[in-house]
Amino acid sequence: MTELSLAILLVRVLLGLTFIGHGLQKTMGWFGGNGWNKTITGFRNMRLKPPKLMAFFAALSEMGGGLLLALGLLTPLASVMIIAAMVAAIITVTGRNGYWITNNGAEYNILIIFVAIAVIIMGPGVYSLDYLLF
Template sequence: MGSVAVGLLVLRVFLGGILIPHGAQKLFGLFGGGGVKGTGAFFEQIGLKPGVALALAAGLAEFVGGILVILGFLTPLAALAIIGTMVVAALVAHVKNGFFATAGGYEYNLALAGMALVLVIAGAGAVSLDAALGLFW
C-alpha cells in the first residue's frame, strides 16, 4: 500500500468521522443536536425554507455522506453532497461572521469542503470500495 493510498484513507476517515456526528445531530438529535424538527426550525430562522426538508437533506449529506466517504463508496458523489452542504452553510450561516470559526465564521466549513474537494479530484484511493469495485478513478 503506497503513501497516497494511506493518505487518502486517513483523509476519508477524518472527514467522515467529523461529518457523521454532525449529521446525527441534525437527523436524530444526538450529541446535543436539534434533530430534524429543531434543525428545521433553526434553518427557517436563518432564511432556509422549507426548514425541515433542508435539515433532512443536510443531515443526510453529512451522515450518509460521511459513511460513504469512510467506506470509499461512491466517493465523488458523497464528496459533492458534502461540498454543497458546506458551501450553503458557509454562505447562509457563517460568512457574515468573518473567517474564523471562533467568531462563528466559515473557516470550519471551508476546511471540510476543501477536504471533500480533494476526494472529488483524486478519488477514494486504492483502499476503498470504489477501487475494489472498479468505480470512478
C-alpha cells in the first residue's frame, strides 16, 4: 500500500504543479504565458462569452484544481476541475486537429484526462490531506 500511495503522490504532485503553472501562465504571464489581458483577448478571439469570466474559470480550474490535487485535498473535485479544463481545451482548441500533439491535437489533453480519472479511481493515497482529514 505504501508503494501505491507513493506512486499516487508523485502523480498528484507533478500533475498539480503543472496545472498551477498553466494557471500562472494565464494570469501572471509566468513560464512563457500570455498573462491576464492576452488570455482574455485569446478567449474573446475564440468567441467564448463572456471572455473575462471564461478566462477566470479556466485559470481557477487550473490553479485551484492543481493546488488541491498536489495537496491531496478534495482529490475527486480537484481531478474533475482539471478534467473540465482539458475538455474545454479539446472543445475550443485541440479537438479539431486530431489526436497527435505534433499537429496541435488533443493527445496531451486526453492523456491528462485519463490520469485524472485514474487518480479518482485509486484515491489520493495515504500521503494526502484527504487521508489525514477524512
